[in-house]
């Protein structure tokens with residue numbers, strides 16, 4: 310361990326070190342040769358697992374051909390153009406046009422800027438506000454972290470930036486947000502009535518978009534009740550507010566459909582952010598999409614200004630785009646979307662069996678993304694102080710050779726590579742069940 314490395318998203322004073330030195334399929338190996346199932350696909354990103362030779366060869370070939378090729382000022386290359394066409398076909402955004410970056414965070418920053426660009430282009434300078442939800446995660450760059458609704462990502466960093474005009478509304482988490490004995494539908498109607506009141510008091514003409522992760526990741530894999538997204542999108546439509554689907558985790562098969570918005574009943578987003586599984590994390594790449602008419606307005610505006618003044622050095626890096634194209638080809642060619650959907654049914658059914666465990670408050674998920682929320686008291690839904698319960702299970706799972714992540718304080722997240730088999734899911738369940746029982750025995 311070096312003292313000159315500042316670790317990302319870590320308790321800088323209490324680093325529990327695990328040196329990962331290799332990986333194959335759904336497994337990674339530490340420096341002592343111990344093997345683990347990567348139950349979170351790294352950081353929700355290694356959809357095709359580790360050691361995929363085709364992707365390594367694709368990256369090497371692309372680098373040999375042109376170690377760097379960009380898209381500024383009229384330069385272009387085939388991988389970027391072809392990947393944009395492929396995403397245009399695949400994405401449910403109407404007549405989508407895409408912009409490339411390097412990470413989910415910078416993708417979200419791009420869309421914040423495009424919302425403003427469009428507002429100017431169409432003579433609606435007031436239409437810039439964005440509604441984001443509590444307990445959301447949209448990344449950590451300055452604009453993206455302003456959209457994020459988790460205190461740790463804002464406190465002490467001078468965020469959110471007030472000038473961005475970000476409004477906050479409820480998280481659609483029934484288990485934690487239910488009031489009294491209200492039903493799921495009553496919960497949805499209440500939080501959407503609050504949203505409508507907020508839209509009216511702010512002025513609908515001042516609000517451009519509503520951003521949501523179809524299923525959240527970092528905040529604990531929150532799955533909204535079934536009626537939430539259909540009612541939400543109808544409400545947004547009523548006031549001319551765009552639905553912005555942040556698919557950085559849920560994109561490319563994770564929830565049982567190619568995109569999470571389809572799974573959750575919001576099938577026609579106006580804006581979309583993708584990254585992570587777009588390249589199965591073999592190379593950093595993000596792709597954000599806007600509706601065709603939004604792109605058309607940008608073209609018109611640019612005609613007057615002369616230059617579209619936004620772009621990263623690595624926007625459309627040729628290696629990243631080649632790897633992205635190959636990843637999407639493998640997903641389709643090898644039936645990975647289908648596998649994720651089928652194995653996802655099994656994962657959810659097996660995890661649901663833990664719902665009766667005395668330390669489990671809620672089991673939730675769709676496809677190959679899930680969480681088991683650990684509680685100290687099933688009746689009151691109280692959490693263990695300092696996340697102790699979930700952290701203990703996490704540690705025992707790791708000892709058993711299963712890497713998971715504690716998200717949202719007390720929810721253990723599952724997001725295994727989409728190449729997983731039924732037998733490997735059984736192995737996850739055995740290792741996890743044992744970790745849960747050991748933790749319960751220690752804590753009672």
Ligand code: PLP
Nearest residue numbers: 412413414446447448522526557
């Ligand atoms: N949006 C969502 C929904 C995410 O889950 C993440 C990262 O986990 C991001 C955005 C930010 O992506 P990145 O870490 O690549 O910047």
